[in-house]
Amino acid sequence: MKLAAINVPISTVWTSPDAPRDIDAPATAAQPDVAGWAKSMDTETRLGLHGRTLTQLLFAEPVLVRSERDGWSEITAPWQPSSQDELGYPGWIPSSHLGELPESASDPIAIAVPTASLLAEPGGQALAELSFGTVLASMEHADGYTRVATPDGGSGWLADAVLRSAAEPSGAEERLRLGELFLGLEYLWGGTSAHGLDCSGLIHTVGRVLGLRTPRDAHDQADTLENIPIEEAQPGDLYFFARDGKPVHHVGFVSEAGMLHASETGKRLENEPLTDERRATLVAAARF
Template sequence: MKLAAAKVPVSTVWTSPDAPRDIDAPAIAAAPDVAAWAKSMDTETRLGLHGRTLTQLLYGEPVLVRSERDGWSEILAPWQPSSNDDLGYPGWVPSSHLGELPGSAAAPVAVTVPVAELMAEPGSGPLMELSFATVLASVEHADGFTRVALPDDELAWIADSALRGVESPAVAEDRIRLGSLFLGLEYLWGGTSTYGLDCSGLVHAVSRVLGQRIPRDAHDQADVLESIPLEEARPGDVYFFGRPGKQIHHVGFVSAQGMLHASETGKRLENEPLLPERRETLVAAGRL
């Protein structure tokens, strides 16, 4: 296996090279347009992603390349722990989406806004737009900008106002604040980016920004997070949902209103009371 890194803003991870449909062409292009891809899909088309997409990689995210064939790479994503593989979340991405791992790994910073501009020089036009939860190593700071290390041994700048140090202290309220940036965003199966989130993708992405590397999927999150009594859950904790004899299938942030979550395909990210039909499957609570 070899080390690589995502060199596009968002690379969708697929179950196999044969999984993408014609409508998915913008997502697998050498320069993917994930925003246009998400916009092009109606609810029925989004439902068709089940069994096709798994997760997403963000710019600069490291991967282990297990094999390559026909322009595709079989990868493991170590920043996304999974019970499917001890080395990281497995799947397939276009090989054109991968480059050399950034040389620096110190002082990581995370994008805390929906979209941040990556610039060749401070204040210049954008080279590309980076998604929320993108994490890069910082090299230097100057006049309100941070220089970051990129794949393929490149460097560029991001405004400090779009960043936080992932090692900075965080409080529970930060999870609600960051998650609320995406209220109204349409649910996307396998989404971990600004352009679409699923339930566990929301919890994973927010945690990444706050310096916590947790599993990608809800049932794995339930297995590793600190378990707390349901009656002790407070805003910023998480609720887990499941049915008898089945694994956990849903997760959301506990909020003052009830729960902040990406509910399901066809719906949008919302902060709402915990409805009776949800309470029927509420099985556990966890603390980050």
């Protein structure tokens, strides 16, 4: 087993090397086009991701490589806690998406806008377009920009205006503000990026920007976070949903309107009152 880091903006994690379909080629390419891939899929095609995709990894995110086969690597993602594996979320990614861990640095910062350009120098050429939730180690500051460590011994610059310190305190308003950046974004099974989110992916990725290592899946979030009585839930807390005798299958942020959430495939991220069906399956609440 070895440590590595994601060296592309977004790497989608698959159940096996055989899981991707022909239409998924943009996501598995050596230089993936996740934005183009997401735009290419209609609802039926997105439904076909169930049982194929698991989660997504963001630029410079560390992974443990367990094995390699035919250009694919079996990995676990320690930044995405999971009951499936004590070392992190498991799955498969193209080996071309892996590089060496960034050089040691300090003061982790997160991209807190939907997308941001990683620059070769302050105000200079764009090297990559990075997603919300990407966490990087800062190296120095100059004239409104921060230099960050990147995989394979490199570095780049990000405008301070797109960044948030992981150590900065946050409250309910900040959680909801960050979630609302994606109102109208189409649901993507396994999504943790600005190009598509699922219900627990929204919670996990917002948590990452706030410096929190939140479990990846809704049932693990319900089991791990501080549970509170449902009637005591306040905006910024979490609602969890399950059917009789089944594990938690859905999560959303409590909001003034009702719930801010990524609903399901075929729908978009929305802030709406709880429907009767949702109320009938509301089983728990937690403090985020």
